[in-house]
Amino acid sequence: MDLRPEIVERIKLLDEKYKLMGQSLENYLDGLLLSNYLTYWDYTNVDKLLMLQTPKTDFPDELIFIVYHQITELYFKLSLHEMEQIANNGRNVLKNGEDKGWKDKLDKDFFVARVTRINRYFESLTKSFSIMIDGMEKEQFLSYRMALLPASGFQSAQYRKVEICSTDMFNLVDKDARAKFEGKEASIEEMYEHIYWKQGATELATGKKTLTLMQFEKKYSSDLIALAKEHQNKNLWAKYKSLSKEDQQDDKVLQALRQLDVNVNVKWPLVHYKSAARYLGNDNSDVPATGGTNWQKYLPPRFQKRIFYPALWSKQEIEEWGKAWVEEVRAKKF
Ligand code: HEM
Secondary structure (H helix, E strand, C coil): CCCCHHHHHHHHHHHHHHHHCCCCHHHHHHHHHHCCCCCHHHHHCHHHHCCCCCCCCCCCCHHHHHHHHHHHHHHHHHHHHHHHHHHCCCEEECCCCCEEEECCCCCHHHHHHHHHHHHHHHHHHHHHCHHHHCCCCHHHHHHHHHHCCCCCHHHCHHHHHHHHHHCCHHHHECCCCHHHHCCCCCCHHHHHHCEHHHHHCECCCCCCECHHHHHHHHHHHHHHHHHHHHCCCCCHHHHHHCCCHHHHCCHHHHHHHHHHHHHHHHHHHHHHHHHHHHHHCCCCCCCCCCCCCCHHHHCCHHHHCCCCCHHHCCHHHHHCCCHHHHHHHHHCCC
């Protein structure tokens, strides 16, 4: 049988590919002959995925709570994936699989495209958060949450990683402690001690940390500190600063970063806050959160004033951070 020229060409290319690595094409062709066809279920690991929901109670709505947290974690994973690519200037893989290595300079269009992707992930999360706000019966939620103590979304390590990979550590320091570090050469460890979410889960009067925070620190602090050190010069802000002065002023670049700041630090926190207000808020007395924070004072973006890119906002915009959205949320009765 005559082999078609396209087939012969590919076999030649494969032969070269394997020879380069000291491998034999014959053995790989044997492997191809013996291997099964790929199936959807093997590729997506769907059966395993559907085994990963283990409710702690028999309340049907608990499944919604678990699945939606998992969906969110997957979007966080994608966001971190894009950030990692930016951190490494984008990878240049040729069609034949040959890796041309890391580019030594970040390309502006690549930066914008990847930040835009992250914005899309967060916008999708913000839009779908009504699954949490309106999609569960309050009575069921208030019951099964008692079986989840002291776990809280507060303990999402990927959420913290998204923050760390987005900006300099200084911008994550609690707003009341920032002055202490202003213009000083502080270590990542020193600033990490004052990271905003630790303050949020610490009793101001006694300095006592919540159990939720202590468990989180024990499991993740060393990983988070290592990540922050690794990304000190390659977080999104550092990469932005590595662009030429002209590219830094490009509208698309500025828009993408400002959008990210609003998506991660205002819009998502607000829809999330809305869910806390819907389930835990009460005209007379608020229900304590599973993570033990003073959530009404802690969660609203206006109080946290967490801003990844303060240099891209005016003084007034910073002063009024999240205010417009908070008022919009407050105006609606839960
Ligand atoms: C009905 C739904 C939800 C309610 C009532 C709720 C409530 C809360 C509360 C009260 C806090 C403050 C910490 C504490 O004391 O526990 C918190 C923090 C947090 N939750 Fe949720 N949450 C909900 C859904 C989610 C979902 C789906 C996620 C996705 C992963 C999530 C992620 C987070 C994160 C990342 C924090 C920390 C926020 C920060 O430090 O600013 N939450 N949540």
